[in-house]
Amino acid sequence: MDLVIIFIGAALINNFVLSYFLGICPFIGVSSKITSAVSMGIAVIFVMTITAVVSWSVNNLILIPFGLDYLTIPSFILIIASLVQFVEMVIKKVSTAIYRALGIFLPLITTNCAILGLALFASMREYSLIQSVVFALGAGSGFMLALIIMAGIREELELANVPEPFKGVPITLIVAGLLALSFMGFAGII
Amino acid sequence: MKKTIHIISVLTLTATISALTLASVNNWAKPLIEENAIKAISEAIFQVQPSAKSYEKIPLDELKAFEVFDENKNSIGYAVVHQGNGFQGTIKLIFGIDKNLERITSIEILEQVETPGLGSLITEENYKNQFRSLSVNPVINLIKGKSKTADNQVKAITGATISSRAVVNIVNDAIRILRKYSKEEK
Amino acid sequence: MKKPVSLTQEYIKGLWEINPIFKQILGMCPTLAVTVSAINGLAMGLATTFVLVFSSVIISSIRKIVPSQVRIATYILIISTFVTIVDLVMKAKFPELSKALGPFIPLIVVNCIILGRAEAFASRNNVLRSFLDALGNGSGFLIALLVLGSIREMLGTRTIFGVQVLPNQFTPWMVMILPAGAFITLGLLLGFANAFTKWQEQKNKKSVLVR
Numbered sequence: 001m002d003l004v005i006i007f008i009g010a011a012l013i014n015n016f017v018l019s020y021f022l023g024i025c026p027f028i029g030v031s032s033k034i035t036s037a038v039s040m041g042i043a044v045i046f047v048m049t050i051t052a053v054v055s056w057s058v059n060n061l062i063l064i065p066f067g068l069d070y071l072t073i074p075s076f077i078l079i080i081a082s083l084v085q086f087v088e089m090v091i092k093k094v095s096t097a098i099y100r101a102l103g104i105f106l107p108l109i110t111t112n113c114a115i116l117g118l119a120l121f122a123s124m125r126e127y128s129l130i131q132s133v134v135f136a137l138g139a140g141s142g143f144m145l146a147l148i149i150m151a152g153i154r155e156e157l158e159l160a161n162v163p164e165p166f167k168g169v170p171i172t173l174i175v176a177g178l179l180a181l182s183f184m185g186f187a188g189i190i
Numbered sequence: 191m192k193k194t195i196h197i198i199s200v201l202t203l204t205a206t207i208s209a210l211t212l213a214s215v216n217n218w219a220k221p222l223i224e225e226n227a228i229k230a231i232s233e234a235i236f237q238v239q240p241s242a243k244s245y246e247k248i249p250l251d252e253l254k255a256f257e258v259f260d261e262n263k264n265s266i267g268y269a270v271v272h273q274g275n276g277f278q279g280t281i282k283l284i285f286g287i288d289k290n291l292e293r294i295t296s297i298e299i300l301e302q303v304e305t306p307g308l309g310s311l312i313t314e315e316n317y318k319n320q321f322r323s324l325s326v327n328p329v330i331n332l333i334k335g336k337s338k339t340a341d342n343q344v345k346a347i348t349g350a351t352i353s354s355r356a357v358v359n360i361v362n363d364a365i366r367i368l369r370k371y372s373k374e375e376k
Numbered sequence: 377m378k379k380p381v382s383l384t385q386e387y388i389k390g391l392w393e394i395n396p397i398f399k400q401i402l403g404m405c406p407t408l409a410v411t412v413s414a415i416n417g418l419a420m421g422l423a424t425t426f427v428l429v430f431s432s433v434i435i436s437s438i439r440k441i442v443p444s445q446v447r448i449a450t451y452i453l454i455i456s457t458f459v460t461i462v463d464l465v466m467k468a469k470f471p472e473l474s475k476a477l478g479p480f481i482p483l484i485v486v487n488c489i490i491l492g493r494a495e496a497f498a499s500r501n502n503v504l505r506s507f508l509d510a511l512g513n514g515s516g517f518l519i520a521l522l523v524l525g526s527i528r529e530m531l532g533t534r535t536i537f538g539v540q541v542l543p544n545q546f547t548p549w550m551v552m553i554l555p556a557g558a559f560i561t562l563g564l565l566l567g568f569a570n571a572f573t574k575w576q577e578q579k580n581k582k583s584v585l586v587r
Contacts, residue, residue: 177559
């Protein structure tokens with residue numbers, strides 16, 4: 001039950017993009033086509049889940065036992081940077097098809113604050129290993145959902161007559177605002 | 191080869207300097223941060239138990255609770271910190287209760303992320319004042335739209351029933367745990 | 377090679393010409409997240425400027441000895457060190473503010489502005505220029521956060537920096553302090569910024585023609 005709440009909470013109610021504003025850069029950059037939104041979403045879920053496991057282990061097995069919790073930020077960011085590189089190498093070796101689909105999105109993920117945010121939130125809320133993984137899956141799915149909805153809207157928006165100065169990022173932000181409003185409807189379900 | 195040594199030495203040096211700097215900043219900051227945390231909690235305790243002069247932590251695993259004393263070191267009740275699910279996220283609150291676990295002295299919301307303007311009204315005096323000398327026998331009841339008929343009732347905020355109920359549930363849950371504990375004590 | 381600009385220009389350009397928020401559209405996450413009030417915006421702007429200035433100076437001064445293969449890793453290490461310092465100092469000295477900004481202080485690490493200026497400017501220019509560039513970009517970021525925070529606080533709670541500026545007859549627009557308000561306000565501000573830039577360009581063109 002607890003795990004269900006964590007999952008729904010991270011995916012819908014406190015959606016990383018629409019209520020914590022994490023991962024806005026790829027949200028604006030990659031959300032112009034549905035196909036790339038899906039690929040980016042999968043890549044994020046994947047990296048988030050691995051990050052959750054590794055950062056949990058480092059935090060609870062190394063940093064906290066040795067009283068080094070002031071090194072949390074540097075260690076987490078280094079973990080994420082090296083993980084992304086590692087995942088990229090593995091995917092390249094294992095399957096060229098997947099690499100072609102996800103490859104260009106992986107480097108973008110390093111500076112995606114959603115990943116670091118996930119690791120920080122999980123450690124701040126003192127989640128257990130399983131809770132962290134569920135939290136990562138929820139947050140990743142929520143990110144993908146927001147990205148796909150946004151891409152769908154933006155494909156239609158191409159045809160709309162938007163005032164010149166508002167084309168591109170400004171109108172995307174305003175649409176995101178309306179999306180955030182509608183996501184508030186999920187609030188009562190936990 | 192020379193290149194590799196160069197790369198490794200630069201990274202190692204950066205990491206070492208960074209770790210040493212942080213260690214010394216942390217040495218300075220840590221006692222201050224702990225002091226802040228203690229100050230915050232004691233301020234909250236004296237806010238919900240205004241006649242208290244000192245407090246002591248109760249050894250309880252499931253609840254963060256403090257027994258509070260007057261100037262003559264007589265126990266006058268408890269201050270309890272507890273949390274639970276609200277409408278949008280966790281609500282963390284502290285409340286004071288008398289020695290016999292019958293009436294609440296007062297309540298403060300410590301952390302909440304409820305909807306501004308609706309659920310967030312639980313932090314306003316209008317709602318919190320209802321908890322002053324509120325009876326908790328047998329439990330606190332939440333009522334909607336009607337006027338109060340008993341002294342263990344709290345009126346829900348219009349449009350924010352879930353947030354209002356969450357606060358009541360958190361307090362009831364804490365009192366349940368506290369009652370179990372005080373029975374074991376006796 | 378562009379001709380070297382004056383030192384004052386190195387600072388001034390960050391305020392508007394290449395303003396991180398309005399022109400480069402970098403560092404959106406903290407911009408949107410913390411600007412529920414002017415004071416939060418100010419605190420976040422100052423924290424980011426501090427990290428930006430110090431990491432730029434350090435990165436610029438070691439730019440010749442850092443091998444390019446590990447340049448990003450080194451930058452990230454330096455940046456995260458300064459972010460942790462800010463985080464610890466805020467927790468120790470300003471616990472209230474630190475609580476309000478929450479995880480967004482640690483998240484300064486991934487603020488693209490800092491790594492962006494490190495990579496695009498500090499790794500190629502001398503310490504003085506990097507310092508001015510970082511200060512300029514930091515100030516530009518600060519101004520944007522302050523504007524956004526003030527607008528949202530004013531319309532959402534009738535106050536700016538906690539001082540009431542709108543009469544009680546004005547019904548606060550709750551949406552402004554919700555996440556949705558952040559997106560919409562920033563979207564509108566960016567749109568107006570674009571329109572202003574266009575108008576400026578056209579005016580310049582005209583004045584060139586007249587001459």
